[in-house]
Amino acid sequence: MSTLFGNAATGAQSNTTGDLSKDVALTSPPEDGISDLAFSPVSEHLAVSSWDKKVRIYEINDQGQSEGKALFEHEAPVLSCCWSPDGTKVVGAGADKAARMLDIGAGATAAQQVAAHDAPIRCCKMITNPSNSAQPLLVTGSWDKTIKYWDLRQAQPIATVECQERVYTMDVKNKLLVIGTADRYINIINLDNPTTFYKTIQSPLKWQTRVVSCFTDATGFAIGSIEGRCAIQYVEDKDSSSNFSFKCHRESPPNNRDISNIYSVNAISFHPVHGTFSTAGSDGTFHFWDKDAKHRLKGYPSVGGTIPCTAFNRNGNIFAYAISYDWSKGYQHNTPQLPIKVMLHPVNQDEVKPRPGQRRR
Known part of the structure; x- marks a missing residue:
C-alpha cells in the first residue's frame, strides 16, 4: 500500500481519539476567511475560495506538500467553488452576484463570467450535461x-427554479440535487426533471440549516444546523424508518456538566469509498461517523480555530479542512490574530471504514 504523508496511512489507532500530528498545512493560503x-474529481488539485475575493488552485503531492498553480479574482468575497466533472474547469461564485470560470484545460489565465444573479451567489455545482x-x-x-442552470x-x-427562501447550501450527487434554504426548507430535485421539486x-432540525451533503450512493443526504445537530435523511419514504438526527459539536465545561456549549455544524463531507462522513464546526473539531451503525468512528481535538469547510479528495486518502473565522459570533469577533489556513489530514483507513458486521446500504 502506497503511503501518504510518510507513514501516516498505515497502522491502527485503538481508541476513538484521532491524531492531528501528521496534518500538513497548505502552502500560501488565502489572506482572509476561507x-x-x-x-x-480526476487529480490531486484543490480549489480554495476566500473572502479575499480569490479562488486559488493548488497541486498536492504524495508527501502532502502543496504548490499554488493558478488563481482568479472576483469583485467581492467568493462564497463557493467547484470543479467540472472532467477536472478541466474551476468555477467560483460569490458576493459580486456572479460566477466566474477558469478553463484550465484550455490553458486560460483569466476567468470569464459564466453566471449572474440578482443577489450574492451562495453556492455552485457543476453537473454532467445529459445531452452533451x-x-x-x-x-x-x-x-x-432561485437556482439557475447554465x-x-x-x-x-x-x-x-424559484425557491421558497434564500439558498444557503446545495449539494449534488449523480441525479440527486439537494437545496437548503432559509426557513429550514429542503428541496430535493431529480436531475432527470431538473426544473421541478x-x-x-x-428540515427535521429545529434551527437554521448550515449545510446539506449527499450520500455517496445518492439515496439520501445529511443536514447540519447551527444548533450542534446533524440529521440523516433518505429521499424515499420507504427508508423513513432510517431517518434520524443526533447531537454533535457540543461541549460541557469541565466544572459544570449541567450546561452545554452548542456550536454550529458548518461542514459535512462523505467519504467517496466507504460512504462514512465527517462533520466539522464552530468548536474547531471534526469527527468521522458511520451513519448505518449510528456510531462515531473518530473524534479529533480542537484545531485552534473554527472550521468553515471540509473536503475529501477523490480517493478518500486526504481530508482537507479550513481553519478561519466562520462569523458564528458576529463581525466583532473577527480579529487579525485568528488563524487562516488549510490543513491536509492523511486519512488512515481505520478512521473512516464502517464498523465490521454492521448492515451496509
Missing part, C-alpha cells in the same frame, strides 16, 4: 431565492 474547499457530456452544466444557488456557452440561464420537506 469559504469553500473542492478537490478535483463534453459540455458540463453549472448550477448556481443564490440569496435571490450552459457555459450561453449568456442566459437555460432554466430558473421532486420533494420538499422542512
Whole structure:
C-alpha cells in the first residue's frame, strides 16, 4: 500500500481519539476567511475560495506538500467553488452576484463570467450535461431565492427554479440535487426533471440549516444546523424508518456538566469509498461517523480555530479542512490574530471504514 504523508496511512489507532500530528498545512493560503474547499474529481488539485475575493488552485503531492498553480479574482468575497466533472474547469461564485470560470484545460489565465444573479451567489455545482457530456452544466444557488442552470456557452440561464427562501447550501450527487434554504426548507430535485421539486420537506432540525451533503450512493443526504445537530435523511419514504438526527459539536465545561456549549455544524463531507462522513464546526473539531451503525468512528481535538469547510479528495486518502473565522459570533469577533489556513489530514483507513458486521446500504 502506497503511503501518504510518510507513514501516516498505515497502522491502527485503538481508541476513538484521532491524531492531528501528521496534518500538513497548505502552502500560501488565502489572506482572509476561507469559504469553500473542492478537490478535483480526476487529480490531486484543490480549489480554495476566500473572502479575499480569490479562488486559488493548488497541486498536492504524495508527501502532502502543496504548490499554488493558478488563481482568479472576483469583485467581492467568493462564497463557493467547484470543479467540472472532467477536472478541466474551476468555477467560483460569490458576493459580486456572479460566477466566474477558469478553463484550465484550455490553458486560460483569466476567468470569464459564466453566471449572474440578482443577489450574492451562495453556492455552485457543476453537473454532467445529459445531452452533451463534453459540455458540463453549472448550477448556481443564490440569496435571490432561485437556482439557475447554465450552459457555459450561453449568456442566459437555460432554466430558473424559484425557491421558497434564500439558498444557503446545495449539494449534488449523480441525479440527486439537494437545496437548503432559509426557513429550514429542503428541496430535493431529480436531475432527470431538473426544473421541478421532486420533494420538499422542512428540515427535521429545529434551527437554521448550515449545510446539506449527499450520500455517496445518492439515496439520501445529511443536514447540519447551527444548533450542534446533524440529521440523516433518505429521499424515499420507504427508508423513513432510517431517518434520524443526533447531537454533535457540543461541549460541557469541565466544572459544570449541567450546561452545554452548542456550536454550529458548518461542514459535512462523505467519504467517496466507504460512504462514512465527517462533520466539522464552530468548536474547531471534526469527527468521522458511520451513519448505518449510528456510531462515531473518530473524534479529533480542537484545531485552534473554527472550521468553515471540509473536503475529501477523490480517493478518500486526504481530508482537507479550513481553519478561519466562520462569523458564528458576529463581525466583532473577527480579529487579525485568528488563524487562516488549510490543513491536509492523511486519512488512515481505520478512521473512516464502517464498523465490521454492521448492515451496509
